[in-house]
Amino acid sequence: MENVIIIGSGPAGLTAAIYAARANLKPILIAGMERGGQVTLTNDLENYPGFPDGLGGFEMYQLFEKQAQKFGTEVVYDVVTEVDLTGEVKTVKTSDKEYQSKVVIIATGSTPKKLDVPGEKEFTGKGVSYCATCDGFFFTDKHVAVIGGGNSAIDEGLFLTRFAKKVSIIHRRDQLRADAILRDRALNHEKIELIWDTVVEEIKGKESVSELVLKNVKTNETSTFPIDGIFIFIGHYPNVDLFDGQIDLESDTNTIKTNHRTHTNQTGVFACGDVQDSIYRQAITAAGSGCQAAMEAEKYVAELEGKVYPAKK
Numbered sequence: 001m002e003n004v005i006i007i008g009s010g011p012a013g014l015t016a017a018i019y020a021a022r023a024n025l026k027p028i029l030i031a032g033m034e035r036g037g038q039v040t041l042t043n044d045l046e047n048y049p050g051f052p053d054g055l056g057g058f059e060m061y062q063l064f065e066k067q068a069q070k071f072g073t074e075v076v077y078d079v080v081t082e083v084d085l086t087g088e089v090k091t092v093k094t095s096d097k098e099y100q101s102k103v104v105i106i107a108t109g110s111t112p113k114k115l116d117v118p119g120e121k122e123f124t125g126k127g128v129s130y131c132a133t134c135d136g137f138f139f140t141d142k143h144v145a146v147i148g149g150g151n152s153a154i155d156e157g158l159f160l161t162r163f164a165k166k167v168s169i170i171h172r173r174d175q176l177r178a179d180a181i182l183r184d185r186a187l188n189h190e191k192i193e194l195i196w197d198t199v200v201e202e203i204k205g206k207e208s209v210s211e212l213v214l215k216n217v218k219t220n221e222t223s224t225f226p227i228d229g230i231f232i233f234i235g236h237y238p239n240v241d242l243f244d245g246q247i248d249l250e251s252d253t254n255t256i257k258t259n260h261r262t263h264t265n266q267t268g269v270f271a272c273g274d275v276q277d278s279i280y281r282q283a284i285t286a287a288g289s290g291c292q293a294a295m296e297a298e299k300y301v302a303e304l305e306g307k308v309y310p311a312k313k
């Protein structure tokens with residue numbers, strides 16, 4: 001019987017591992033297919049405290065993992081395929097092993113929805129971004145495109161006007177889904193232009209993005225559009241399929257429902273990072289909630305073992 005199994009090796013999972021290991025819980029962390037999580041998709045993290053010169057996402061992952069292992073975390077390079085989180089003893093299956101644990105910490109993150117067009121993958125981190133807070137600064141005085149028409153696209157588009165000289169919001173419909181207040185701000189903003197009924201067919205460039213191929217969905221006309229960067233905000237998929245029917249989700253965002261102390265609806269199961277956060281989605285907030293989850297786990301295990309509330313003699 002393990003004390004704690006952590007699912008996911010992004011900032012949330014690895015921070016939970018550091019804290020759980022330092023609490024002598026000997027955690028097992030199952031890394032999943034994307035070792036290091038979403039941060040490894042970026043070469044420049046400039047907003048993580050403690051690194052004034054910035055650091056690469058993969059480098060950050062290696063440092064986090066080293067620190068977790070130093071205190072006794074066992075990192076398993078496998079994927080969780082099945083879980084049973086409903087009883088006091090939790091079962092976690094990977095492709096070749098089955099674990100039993102007192103606690104499970106879910107840190108499976110989320111995946112930004114992709115346009116799935118040629119050039120998107122190739123230029124991710126080289127002009128293609130899914131996070132204005134993370135990358136907006138790199139586009140100071142540049143012309144950027146924002147794809148999407150919902151609240152997050154408009155909100156992020158407005159945020160980008162702080163840096164970019166021009167923001168072109170490209171939307172496949174002829175009206176925005178975003179709330180009226182955001183809509184009005186965007187429509188009246190001097191740096192923002194709206195391009196309606198249009199989809200991106202291809203992202204082109206050499207070292208970095210320099211051009212989009214656009215198609216008007218009403219006329220079927222295609223055109224090229226010179227651009228310095230493209231921010232894609234068409235939604236996120238929280239990675240929750242594994243927990244279907246066992247863990248309650250938020251109805252609007254599909255993120256895992258937790259209380260302010262990372263507890264899910266199942267006793268002994270905690271969730272942290274982007275899988276339970278539809279708002280901030282940053283490495284630092286993921287790491288912060290990973291810390292919370294591990295501290296809650298420690299308390300829970302101690303309670304189970306009767307350390308906190310020993311039976312009266």
Ligand SMILES: Cc1cc2nc3c(=O)[nH]c(=O)nc-3n(C[C@H](O)[C@H](O)[C@H](O)COP(=O)(O)OP(=O)(O)OC[C@H]3O[C@@H](n4cnc5c(N)ncnc54)[C@H](O)[C@@H]3O)c2cc1C
Nearest residue numbers: 008009010012032034037038080109134273274281282283
């Ligand atoms: C391109 C890009 C650039 C970014 N830049 C910045 C930035 O500059 N600064 C910043 O603060 N934030 C940035 N972010 C956001 C940041 O990366 C995320 O907020 C953060 O990684 C979330 O951490 P997490 O641990 O919650 O989840 P994730 O990083 O998404 O990690 C999820 C983990 O779960 C694992 N997993 C999923 N399913 C399973 C399974 N079945 N079994 C086992 N493991 C599983 C995956 O392998 C992965 O390791 C960026 C995001 C992107 C996409």
